[in-house]
Amino acid sequence: MNKIDRLLNSANRMLRNCASKPSSDWSYVSSGLLHNDPHVSKIFHGIISGERAALAKGITLVESLNSRKKAMGEALLAKLIRHQRDLEAAGKKYTFRIGLSGAPGAGKSTMIESLGMKLTEEGHSVAVLTVDPSSVSTGGSILGDKTRMFKLSQNSKAFIRQSPSKCNLGGVTRNTNESISLCEGAGYDVILVETVGVGQSEIAVSDMVDMFCMVVPPAAGDELQGLKKGIMEVADAVIVNKADGDLLPAARRAQAEYTSALKLMRKKSELWTPQVLRVSSMTTEGMDKLWSLMSSYHQVMIDNGELSAKRERQKVVWMWNHAHDQLLDLFQSHPSVTRQRSDLERQVLNGHLSPGFAADLLLNDFFGSQKK
Template identity: 60%
Template sequence: MKILHDNIAENTHSLSKQTTFRIGLSGPPGAGKSTFIEAFGKYLTSKNHKVAVLAVDPSSSTTGGSLLGDKTRMPELSCDDNAYIRPSPSCGTLGGVTRTTNEAIVLCEGTGFDVVIVETVGVGQSEFAVADMVDIFCLLIPPAGGDELQGIKKGIVEVADIVIVNKSDGDLIPAARRIQTEYISALKFMRKRSKVWKPKVTRISSFTKDGIPELWDTLSEYRKVMVESTEFTTRRQKQLKIWMWNHIKDNILDVFCENHKVEDKLPMLENLVMKGAVTPGFAADLLLRDFIQTFK
């Protein structure tokens, strides 16, 4: 917490100089996210960058546990002195990121990491909250990721600044080229998030490392364009406000559940709702009324 408070006075300075770069990464299971981060991270450290990887693992809805095995899938990067890998459980949080991911980003930047990669648990209807805490959001897809309409349905494409087709090597090169063409066509019909940047689709191979240098050049181009147009700073400022409201929402729910009047009536109302004696909305109204009255 002390580091976070110390960074408050320095926040405006860091926003103006743009010394760090936050990269969000999401994609369906099997897209090769961990293998990509391993190859991409090693390339960045070879270019004298310090890389922090914040990987979020899905938590079991039954036991609440997570494997947290990202380091085992990134053996070389985890041993790199210029890299730091931090796996975290999602704990059931929607958006694919944990409640403290944004603080972890600031903490990593405060300790000298100039590139922070945030990997989410996968693609879904609400798995792109990470876009609200990074400078660029990358969607990683495999060559056999389905047709272009399937990608649009998931909604994740709408917030992607760049689509990366992974595993473009060997017999999969024709399939990778086809899916690249499909996504280029699909993106033409998407509403632009930026006035100065048009989302791009690129092909890479985490196995052969083909396309990794070109990808970094594209990311650097994006950063340069966004900084020059001031959208980079504006986006970070808006994200700070979003982070604040996310904390308020999370903490309000905790305060609500710990309220003594709510705790007294909650089991009874839950039981009545399950039996169909009262509607969920009516039960919620009763609990909220009692909760609000404790502050009057």
């Protein structure tokens, strides 16, 4: 096998493992949602009654690519969204959706356990949605975040759900937003969303939560690193984790550097100025201040109507995100694309075509076939 064949085999294997199976079967749309399906009704009543097993089944439905299960998941979501709207109209308090993101090794999982245990002790019910990276070689995920939340996983007031990223960019899965709605329907008032270890530009979680927190380890970079565009621009708070022991001096320097960097950035909202806090997940030092800051942000956004407006904008964003994902699946699985794929890949590797021109050829044939 020559070098080009080996490269083609490797690239195709990565594409197969990273891409979910094409979900281009939308037959359930024309047949209508299965509102009266007994299985959907059973799961719905189980979720609003606080049954953890029913919640887990519901999340599995919304994550499924099977056409019938997809229809059941959408029907379940419709019921729960309507149920939540009725509760809010009757005066139920807003839930609090918090996204936590940062580089690998920042200590996100350990910090979430420490924060989650504090919240349950104060009477909150906490749902944790974690996203684990999927292998580009095998497509599998370890789903090991729960091992770092041993105490929280045994807490009756907490629910932890791990999902594979399936190589989706942005640090979250396609269905994390729907999973948040299901958790709220089950009565969890604080939803913590932990992304995969991400870089500076992967900020999809900020479009599905009320507050977005960037978690950094001590000595994560100098002030110039904090000034770089991307994740820092959308952060409502920066949390310097592992501020204990020998790392405490480095954590103090990091806090000062990020505080200085934030002053030079344009504020996301006139109602809120992002702050930088130090915490220790091991000693719980700083956790009280962190929750106090989060609670203040939540209340400010509610009082000024910004929280409601933000959630409405997020719904539109995710409508288009779903459309984008579905169109990409449709394109990759279309006969006009699969027929030419191997030949065009080989010509690109041989240097006979540029990647951009090869992509334009595929798009031209794809849209041409749609007109016939």
